[in-house]
Every structure is written in structure tokens, then in C-alpha cells.
Amino acid sequence: MSKSIxxxxxxxxxxxxxxxxxxEQSALLVVDGAVAKIGDADDLVAEHPDAEPVGSGQxxxxxGxxxxxxxxxxxxxxxxxxxxPLELWFASRLGLRAVAPYLDTLYSAFEMIASGVTTVQHLHSRAPGGLNGLYKTSKEILSAYDEIGMRVSFSMALRDQNRLVYLDDDTFLNRLPxxxxxHLAAYFEAYKVPFTDQLALYDDLTSMTDGKLKQSAQLAPSNLHWLSDDALQATADLARKSGAHxxxxxxETPYQKQYAAKRTGGSxxxxFDEMGLLSPKMTIGHGVWMSEADxxxxxxxxCHVCHNCSSNMRLKSGKAPVNALLARGVPVAIGIDEAxxxxxxxMLSEMRLVMRAHREPGLASAAPSASSVLKMATTHGASTTPFSTSIGHLGIGAQADLVILDWKTITWPHQDPAQGPIEVLLHRVKTNAVKQVMxxxxxxxxxxxxxxxxxxxxxxxxxxxxxxxxxEDEAAMKALAHDMLPHVRAFYDEHYTHDPAQF
Ligand SMILES: [Zn+2]
Structure with a gap:
């Protein structure tokens, strides 16, 4: 039995x-990785002299x-x-350098853990090499998280159409010189996996993560434009059967809103609802262009929503209706997305950005409070994963996923005590205050x-x-990315409006 205080x-x-x-001045007794008791620090130490001490008490x-x-x-x-903007970025990023999945995963795990992240919702987008490629990449990623000790809920994106623009792959190919x-056809071919195989991968992922305390699998129906009606239906069937999150x-963008209207006449x-995909197990990533009816x-x-504030700003996606969602009682989590x-x-800086990006003008306007943003990054984030209520809090029975933040570093040389610790945390903390992550x-x-x-x-x-x-492959993909950009832009110029008044 392992025991710490x-x-x-x-x-x-x-x-x-x-x-x-x-x-104030409290302690947690952690037994075999879970919170066993919360109480006065001296009392807990007296009761459990064999427990390993963690943290200074300051x-x-x-x-987490x-x-x-x-x-x-x-x-x-x-x-x-x-x-x-996202739609051009899909083309531009065709030319990215390739990094081995194991090393790549560790790279961002270092950054996440050092900013207090203990659980990540890893939505992997694609891997070359058919079903075997997806399997191998998933295994490498999960082994990296295993090695570093980070909790992960993992999924591989499901998609069966429109892989570069919001148009059928062959039709888009025919528009090109x-x-x-x-070149583009070869890229499509390299990443093609029959949809039944993509669904079957979920079983492999559940086997890979089965019995692992810190790993779980989810389903990721990527987006409306990337999925045919048949694929959406098959995903909904699997979700129902498996109970998957x-x-x-x-x-995410105004073009996705326009695409939905063109395809379905609505939102x-x-x-997604008509396919039976909306339930408390569904998390809507971005949701920037959700209407009041949505x-x-x-x-x-x-449903949950995951707010990706930095990403929305960087890719000119727009401002998500976070205040309206919170006011309606929708649990909103926070995601850092690609960066x-x-x-x-x-994550510390992302929380601060969320707190400040949604301060509407005026004395009577809405704005997320410091504590509501921290709740988004803990309680609400937890419930978007299969770990659910076993993480995101430190109540008795919860997993002991926690962050110890150096109060002196946060407040030195002075902090008026009128601001409570959560206000101070959200306004001032930086990664240099992260002392330990459990x-x-x-x-x-x-x-x-x-x-x-x-x-x-x-x-x-x-x-x-x-x-x-x-x-040779990387050079060819870089050239392809460069060559595709004007054609991708031309497609949206021709078929979509760029006029914000018509979004
Ligand atoms: Zn994303």
C-alpha cells in the first residue's frame, strides 16, 4: 500500500x-493513488506517521x-x-515536418504537465499507412503518456469525406490543374482507411487502454463536413452500443456554419441531433457559431462544449458564446487545441485568456469569474472524459491528480489579502509557480x-x-501545401461568403 500526505x-x-x-491549513491523505481523507494536517500526520510527506504546507x-x-x-x-483561417490552414499544414509520435507526444506532455495539466483529451487526427498505421501510431502515443505518467483519454478522428475542402475529394481533384x-490524389490515398476499419479501431483502443488506470478511449466523429450521413449514423450506432464518450x-468557423446550411438546410x-449523437456524453469542440437555438x-x-480560446483567436474562427453557454448551464471545458x-x-495562461476574453463591455455585462474558469478547467473538463467524476476534484475517493503551486512565487513581494486565493491564482500564476504535479x-x-x-x-x-x-516525402508535401493554397482559397471565394454581415 502506498501512502502520502x-x-x-x-x-x-x-x-x-x-x-x-x-x-486553509489542510491536508489530503492519499492511499494507493486516491484521496482517502481530508483533514487537519497535524492530525493526519499523527494518525499516519508512515505516510510520505508531500508539499511544504505553505x-x-x-x-489537476x-x-x-x-x-x-x-x-x-x-x-x-x-x-x-482554419480552411486555408488545412492546406498550409499539409507541409508540416514529420515527428515520431512517441517523441511528439512527450514534447507537449512536458508543456502540459509543467502548467498543471494532469489529464489530456488527445484527439488524434490522422496517420498514414491504413488501419495498421492508425493502430501503430495510437500505440506509440499511449506508450508516451504511460511513460511520463500522464492521464489520457484518447481517440482517432473518424472521417470519410471532404478531406481538404468542404467538397467531395474527387470533385475537388477535378478542379485542380x-x-x-x-500529388493530392496520392496524399488522399496514403491516408485512406475504410470507415468500418476506423470504427473497428475503437475496439483496439479499448483493448489497449483496458485495465490501465490512467488511460481510456473515446470516439471522435470529426465534424459534419468530414462525415457522410452513413458515417454519422454508424458512429451513433457504435456510441449507443459501446456507451463511449x-x-x-x-x-468552428463561419464557413462550417454555411456548409451545414447548404447540406442540411439547418444547423x-x-x-448531429437527428442522428442521435447529442447526449451528456457528447462534447462539442469549439461551437463558436452556435445560434441561440443551438x-x-x-x-x-x-451536451458539453469545449472552448478553445487561443485557437479561435489564432485561426480567425471567431468568439465562442461562452457567457451565453454558461448562463444556460451548459458545462464548458477548456482546450488548448493545437497550440x-x-x-x-x-493551461495557466489559457485559463487567464478565457477569463479576460469574455469580459463584455459595460457595468451590467457578463464575464466569467475566476472561480468559474477554474471550474471549467477542472470539473467540466473531467466530465468530457470517461474518467468523469473520479477526476477534476479532490473529494474522498477521487484520483489524487493535483498541482502544488508555490504561493510565495505567486504573491511575492506582496498581495493584498482581500483577493482570495482563487482570484490570485487566476490573475497571477505562471508556470514558475508549479512546484509539483501528482x-x-x-x-x-x-x-x-x-x-x-x-x-x-x-x-x-x-x-x-x-x-x-x-x-523526399516532406519536400513533396511542402510543395503540395504551397501549390494547394490558391486553389483552396478559390474554392471558398467561389462558393462561400466572406461577408461577416451574412455569417
Ligand atoms: Zn481541434
Whole structure:
């Protein structure tokens, strides 16, 4: 039996409704990776003299943060793509350098854990090599999380159409100059996996994660435009049969809203609902262009929304209706998506951005409070994953996923005590205050070092591999990305409106 006592100056257990349950000079007894007791620190130490002490008792202890929407390790910007509006970005990022999935996963896990993230919703987009390629990539990614000790809910995106623009692959190929067609066709071919195989991968993922305390699998119906009606229906059937949690990108951009109207005559959310895909197990990634009726439908079906604030800003997607969603009682989680505002995976900075990006003008206007943003990154993030109520709080029985934040670093040389610890946390904390990160009772990060993986060695290996000249494939894909951009733009110029008044 493993036993430790985590001492805190301030201990946030979680939220009772919207009220933070925060205790002064308290401690947690952690037994075999779960919270066994909360109480006075000295009493717990006297009762359990054999427990390993963790934390100085001078710090703020909070539940581990949940990055509820994540895709890759090194960022698209690092690997060669500038920020573009999403629809052009799909083309621009065809030319990204390739990084081995294991190293790539560790790269962003370092950044996430160092900013207090203990659970990630990893939505992997694609892998070459057919079903075997998907299987192999998934295995490598899961082994990286296993190695570093991070909790993950993993999925591989389901898609069967419209892989570059919101148009059938063959029809788009036919719009291209003849010399470009074979290159794009070869790319489509390399990533083609029959939809039944994509669904079958879910069984493989559940077997891979079965019996692993820190791993779970989900379904990710990628987005309306990427899925035919048959594929949506088959996904809904599998979700019903398996009871899986789902995460879908929906209404991320104004073009996706227009696409849904063209295809269905209505909203993407209604289309998902008609397929039976909306339930408390569904998380809507982005949801920037949800109408009032969409928000109502989302609330009625008990769906979650994952707000990806940095991503929406960087890719010119728009501003999500976060205040309206929260006011309607929709649980909103936070995701850093492909990269945050500083081109990294810093959840502390992402929470601050969310708190400040939705302050509407005026004395009587809405704005998320510090504690509601922290609840988004803990309680709500947790319930978008199959780990659900076993994480996102530190109540008795919960997994001991927690972050110890150095109160002195946050407040030095002075902080007026009128601001409570959660206000201070959300306004001032930076990654230099993250002292220790514990996941399922295991301290995976302490004083700037990862306990299970040599970060410097991993970064050196990534640097070495990427210092090599482009492979033939990479050079060809870079050229393809460059050649595709004007044709992708021309497609949207021709078939979609760019006029915000008509969004
Ligand atoms: Zn995404």
C-alpha cells in the first residue's frame, strides 16, 4: 500500500455548485493513488506517521487541470505552417515536418504537465499507412503518456469525406490543374482507411487502454463536413452500443456554419441531433457559431462544449458564446487545441485568456469569474472524459491528480489579502509557480524535473531528427501545401461568403 500526505496552506477540494470548497491549513491523505481523507494536517500526520510527506504546507493545492482538446506535440507553427483561417490552414499544414509520435507526444506532455495539466483529451487526427498505421501510431502515443505518467483519454478522428475542402475529394481533384492532381490524389490515398476499419479501431483502443488506470478511449466523429450521413449514423450506432464518450468539432468557423446550411438546410448541431449523437456524453469542440437555438438544443440534450480560446483567436474562427453557454448551464471545458496564445500548451495562461476574453463591455455585462474558469478547467473538463467524476476534484475517493503551486512565487513581494486565493491564482500564476504535479498519487513533476522521463534527452533527439534535411516525402508535401493554397482559397471565394454581415 502506498501512502502520502499532501499538506497545503490553501486546499481546493473542488466546487459545490459554483462555490469553491477551499480550506486553509489542510491536508489530503492519499492511499494507493486516491484521496482517502481530508483533514487537519497535524492530525493526519499523527494518525499516519508512515505516510510520505508531500508539499511544504505553505502552498496552494488544486485539482489537476484538464486540457479537454488536444491534437499534436510540436506545434504546426514550429513545424512550418503560419497561422491562417482554419480552411486555408488545412492546406498550409499539409507541409508540416514529420515527428515520431512517441517523441511528439512527450514534447507537449512536458508543456502540459509543467502548467498543471494532469489529464489530456488527445484527439488524434490522422496517420498514414491504413488501419495498421492508425493502430501503430495510437500505440506509440499511449506508450508516451504511460511513460511520463500522464492521464489520457484518447481517440482517432473518424472521417470519410471532404478531406481538404468542404467538397467531395474527387470533385475537388477535378478542379485542380492536371499537373497537381496526382500529388493530392496520392496524399488522399496514403491516408485512406475504410470507415468500418476506423470504427473497428475503437475496439483496439479499448483493448489497449483496458485495465490501465490512467488511460481510456473515446470516439471522435470529426465534424459534419468530414462525415457522410452513413458515417454519422454508424458512429451513433457504435456510441449507443459501446456507451463511449464522444468529442466532435462542430461550428468552428463561419464557413462550417454555411456548409451545414447548404447540406442540411439547418444547423450542424441539429444534424448531429437527428442522428442521435447529442447526449451528456457528447462534447462539442469549439461551437463558436452556435445560434441561440443551438445553445438551447445543447442544454436540453445535456451536451458539453469545449472552448478553445487561443485557437479561435489564432485561426480567425471567431468568439465562442461562452457567457451565453454558461448562463444556460451548459458545462464548458477548456482546450488548448493545437497550440495556445504563446504557441505552447500552458493551461495557466489559457485559463487567464478565457477569463479576460469574455469580459463584455459595460457595468451590467457578463464575464466569467475566476472561480468559474477554474471550474471549467477542472470539473467540466473531467466530465468530457470517461474518467468523469473520479477526476477534476479532490473529494474522498477521487484520483489524487493535483498541482502544488508555490504561493510565495505567486504573491511575492506582496498581495493584498482581500483577493482570495482563487482570484490570485487566476490573475497571477505562471508556470514558475508549479512546484509539483501528482497524477494518481504519483509525483510526475517536481521542481522543474520530470521524474520518469529525461526531458533534455527527448528534446535533443527531436532537435537532431529535425536538423536532418527534408525527406523526399516532406519536400513533396511542402510543395503540395504551397501549390494547394490558391486553389483552396478559390474554392471558398467561389462558393462561400466572406461577408461577416451574412455569417
Ligand atoms: Zn481541434
Amino acid at each position: 499532501v499538506r497545503a496552506r490553501w486546499l481546493l477540494e473542488g466546487f459545490d455548485g459554483d462555490t469553491p470548497m477551499i480550506y 502552498d496552494l493545492v488544486i485539482p 487541470l484538464i486540457n479537454a482538446h488536444h491534437h499534436v506535440g510540436l506545434t504546426p507553427f514550429q513545424l512550418g505552417s503560419a497561422d491562417h 492536371e499537373r497537381l492532381r496526382p 464522444l468529442h466532435a468539432h462542430i461550428l 450542424a448541431l441539429t444534424a 445553445i438551447e438544443l445543447c442544454a436540453d440534450r445535456g 495556445g496564445i504563446n504557441d505552447d500548451r500552458d 497524477i494518481a498519487g504519483d509525483v510526475v513533476y517536481a521542481d522543474g524535473l520530470f521524474t520518469h522521463v529525461d526531458k533534455d534527452a527527448v528534446l535533443s533527439e527531436i532537435a537532431e531528427r529535425l536538423a536532418e534535411p527534408l525527406t
